[in-house]
Amino acid sequence: MSGVNIVLKREFRSYFATPIAYVFILIFLILSGVFTFYLGNFYERQQADLTPFFSFHPWLYLFLVPAVSMRLWSEERKSGTIELLMTLPLKRFDVIVGKFLAAWIFTGIALALTFPLWITVNYLGEPDNGVIIASYLGSWLMAGGFLAIGSCASALSKSQVISFILCGVVCLLFILAGFPMVLNAFSDWAPAVVVDTIASLSFLTHFTSVSKGVLSLRDFLYFFSMIVFWLLATTVVIELKQAG
Amino acid sequence: MIEVNHLQKNYGPLVAVDDISFKVVPGEILGFLGPNGAGKSTTMKMITGFIDPTHGSISIWGSDIQDDKLAAQKHIGYLPEGTPAYDEMTPRGFLDFIAEVRGFTKTERLVRIEHVSKIMSLGSVLDQRIETLSKGFKRRVGLAQAIIHDPDVLILDEPTDGLDPNQKHQVREMIRGLSKDKIVIISTHILEEVSAVCTRAIIIAEGKILSDGTPAELEESSRYHQAVTLKSHSSEDASKMIEKIESLDCVKGVEQNEMSILVFPEVKDGTLLPAIIDLVKTQEWQLTELFQEKGRLDEVFRRITRESSHVGS
Numbered sequence: 001m002s003g004v005n006i007v008l009k010r011e012f013r014s015y016f017a018t019p020i021a022y023v024f025i026l027i028f029l030i031l032s033g034v035f036t037f038y039l040g041n042f043y044e045r046q047q048a049d050l051t052p053f054f055s056f057h058p059w060l061y062l063f064l065v066p067a068v069s070m071r072l073w074s075e076e077r078k079s080g081t082i083e084l085l086m087t088l089p090l091k092r093f094d095v096i097v098g099k100f101l102a103a104w105i106f107t108g109i110a111l112a113l114t115f116p117l118w119i120t121v122n123y124l125g126e127p128d129n130g131v132i133i134a135s136y137l138g139s140w141l142m143a144g145g146f147l148a149i150g151s152c153a154s155a156l157s158k159s160q161v162i163s164f165i166l167c168g169v170v171c172l173l174f175i176l177a178g179f180p181m182v183l184n185a186f187s188d189w190a191p192a193v194v195v196d197t198i199a200s201l202s203f204l205t206h207f208t209s210v211s212k213g214v215l216s217l218r219d220f221l222y223f224f225s226m227i228v229f230w231l232l233a234t235t236v237v238i239e240l241k242q243a244g
Numbered sequence: 245m246i247e248v249n250h251l252q253k254n255y256g257p258l259v260a261v262d263d264i265s266f267k268v269v270p271g272e273i274l275g276f277l278g279p280n281g282a283g284k285s286t287t288m289k290m291i292t293g294f295i296d297p298t299h300g301s302i303s304i305w306g307s308d309i310q311d312d313k314l315a316a317q318k319h320i321g322y323l324p325e326g327t328p329a330y331d332e333m334t335p336r337g338f339l340d341f342i343a344e345v346r347g348f349t350k351t352e353r354l355v356r357i358e359h360v361s362k363i364m365s366l367g368s369v370l371d372q373r374i375e376t377l378s379k380g381f382k383r384r385v386g387l388a389q390a391i392i393h394d395p396d397v398l399i400l401d402e403p404t405d406g407l408d409p410n411q412k413h414q415v416r417e418m419i420r421g422l423s424k425d426k427i428v429i430i431s432t433h434i435l436e437e438v439s440a441v442c443t444r445a446i447i448i449a450e451g452k453i454l455s456d457g458t459p460a461e462l463e464e465s466s467r468y469h470q471a472v473t474l475k476s477h478s479s480e481d482a483s484k485m486i487e488k489i490e491s492l493d494c495v496k497g498v499e500q501n502e503m504s505i506l507v508f509p510e511v512k513d514g515t516l517l518p519a520i521i522d523l524v525k526t527q528e529w530q531l532t533e534l535f536q537e538k539g540r541l542d543e544v545f546r547r548i549t550r551e552s553s554h555v556g557s
Contacts, residue, residue, distance in 0.1 A: 010341045014330060014332050017373075080324060080328030083289070084328050086294050087294050089345065243295070
């Protein structure tokens with residue numbers, strides 16, 4: 001466990017040692033504001049909740065999370081520091097988890113910095129703050145799922161551009177899997193079990209229920225197992241690379 | 245002790261390291277010599293556990309690098325080729341991270357960092373970002389992280405590559421200054437380095453060990469070993485001297501290059517130089533130079549590595 005901690009600390013500090021962290025947070029805040037107020041019609045809806053804010057998160061994460069995750073492994077491989085890291089007496093999974101957690105906590109901070117919106121709705125009306133907290137938690141869990149996919153994508157290539165695109169595409173597939181458009185294409189011919197399975201794999205399906213404030217154990221387990229699955233996939237990729 | 249047994253690494257059809265076996269005992273400073281792409285770095289990457297061998301095994305102080313990687317890696321300090329480091333960190337932060345991974349407590353880490361930055365003269369740059377450091381300083385940071393836990397095994401991949409002569413000298417001094425119960429493995433393609441620091445040299449080319457011995461043994465295998473050079477005032481003088489020299493029994497051959505004469509011994513038993521000195525005295529030759537060679541490593545290196553490529557082709 002101490003290995004996870006040491007790696008996490010180093011990674012986390014390195015975010016803030018470069019402008020990346022500040023640029024990311026700034027863009028995240030600006031975009032989430034733009035989405036909420038212009039596309040989400042925050043005021044026009046005349047409702048004291050953050051639904052317009054949260055409903056855009058899958059799309060926001062779609063291109064912001066790969067920007068965080070792409071450097072996780074690609075940069076280490078490119079600069080050669082991976083050779084240093086992997087020859088230190090650290091368990092491989094500890095390093096993978098430590099790096100992931102650093103990225104996840106970092107996105108958590110970006111997410112938490114949207115708190116003025118929460119203050120705003122509380123000032124304007126009387127929102128259900130339980131729903132909002134559940135939605136924040138759900139959004140953060142979803143970010144974790146995206147990041148874990150990104151970790152695996154990043155382990156595959158030493159090019160950050162390739163990692164970015166790869167992560168974006170896979171995440172898009174996981175979002176789209178819940179779209180009626182996609183599900184209809186299957187429902188005509190595939191058995192209901194298949195359609196349900198595809199729908200249940202979707203980020204969107206789970207996030208929609210979460211953003212309504214229903215953080216059920218199922219959704220929690222879904223995001224959690226997504227994270228575990230993709231971190232294990234990262235381990236496999238890194239081990240394969242090591243075996244050459 | 246390090247034991248490498250029948251080590252092999254294939255990349256598809258390419259055999260990067262081909263059935264290498266050797267042992268290194270404490271106190272040895274082993275130089276890996278070889279042309280670029282010979283398999284030196286690949287071997288080091290396998291010893292340190294960065295890549296897995298296709299076949300064979302490596303044991304470090306009794307721990308197998310594949311079965312018990314962490315135990316083996318605890319013994320090792322490693323400087324990978326090109327000295328990778330986290331550019332956005334300061335040497336202090338970087339060394340602190342490495343020392344923490346190596347299991348030192350906060351106070352121990354302060355002492356350790358103090359100690360290695362003194363050895364590597366890093367004091368002035370400890371709080372500067374690594375990306376702003378010169379190549380020499382970067383290398384010293386890399387070496388500092390490799391020795392921070394006082395490892396039993398120090399593996400340095402081209403530690404002096406790209407450094408200026410003063411920096412090279414410093415790095416070699418550091419390696420020589422390590423205590424005598426350590427194992428050091430360095431890779432290099434600089435031959436002078438081998439005679440300067442190593443107690444043993446292994447020459448590899450195309451993934452195979454071609455020669456294994458002390459630098460002195462390598463020099464002895466040179467055709468220049470115990471050859472004597474005389475330099476006279478003019479090439480006419482030299483030509484006259486050659487006739488007399490060739491008549492000596494212990495002379496195998498003579499090469500003239502303008503004013504200098506290179507005499508090869510019949511037998512490398514140390515009799516050539518005294519014989520020539522006698523001759524110079526009796527003939528009362530006026531010389532500007534007279535010396536005996538130890539051997540030329542570059543010639544040995546070229547001969548050994550070329551022979552292998554002939555066999556291979």
